[in-house]
Amino acid sequence: MPKKLVEIASEIVQTQVSVKSMSAGEIALSLRQVFSTLHELQKAEAAGIEMEVTQPPTKEAGATKLTPQDSIQNDKVICLECGKEMRLLSSKHLAVHGMGQKEYRKKYGFAVGTPLAAKSLTKARSKAAKKRGLPDNLMKAMAARRQAKVKGAVQTPAETVAAGKQKPKLTPQNSIQADKVICLECGAEMRQLTVKHLISHGMDQKQYKKKYGFSMRTPLAAKSVTEAQRNAAKRRGLPEKLTQLNDARRKEKAEGAAQKPAETGAANKSRRTILRKKKAV
Secondary structure, three states: OOOOHHHHHHHHHHHHHHHOOOOHHHHHHHHHHHHHHHHHHHHHHHHOOOOOOOOOOOOOOOOOOOOHHHHEOOOOEEOOOOOOEEOEOOHHHHHHOOOOHHHHHHHHOOOOOOOOEOHHHHHHHHHHHHHOOHHHHHHHHHHHHHHHHHHHHHHHHHHHHHHHHHOOOOOHHHHEOOOOEEOOOOOOEEOEOOHHHHHOOOOOHHHHHHHOOOOOOOOOEOHHHHHHHHHHHHHOOHHHHHHHHHHHHHHHHHHHHHHHHHHHHHHHHHHHHHHHHHHHO
């Protein structure tokens, strides 16, 4: 089935839009022009009339091809991709051609710092920046950055050496400090190394002390915490009570040891008496 003139005109305009950025008004106008031309050609073909083919205008003698240098003019800048003229070649326009300003400059050989705008616009912006003192401020900022960079390069080796000297290797002996205790399993710092924390490493206090060579009586807490607990115990009289309790236990143990041989002898004597009675019977 042959295509309608509207469909053919629509395809032609779509091809134009894919190559050149067009507004809604430009698309509508182009569609009408293409449809009208196709309609006239169809009528001429039906009537058997030969129409003159309009030749595209040839370049005049001496006319030169548009170069990247000529594309940036005093009152406009011409896009080298589509030929559109504007005051500023924006990133939004270049995105239509699938590139950014960096890619556009590289493709057409512009310097990295070349403004993609009309020369008059660039001059106006430069004057406005000078009024605000931006060039001076920029120079000061760049000088400050260079100075800071130089200072950083000089200080970094010294800081590295100092840090290496000041930071001792962690050992069981220095893991218990005045205001904190450092877990030798994970490096966590806390006031007291609790059973709950050690369970997360799959061990208890006894196993932790054995693994790192601590005495079983060593408190796994900051020295300040241990000192505070000791002072609190003294105020409550716990050391004296503990001493009394230990003395009572030793005395009870000694009395039990003395009574045990006498009880053993009495038990043996009663056994011998029972055996004699059995023999006499």
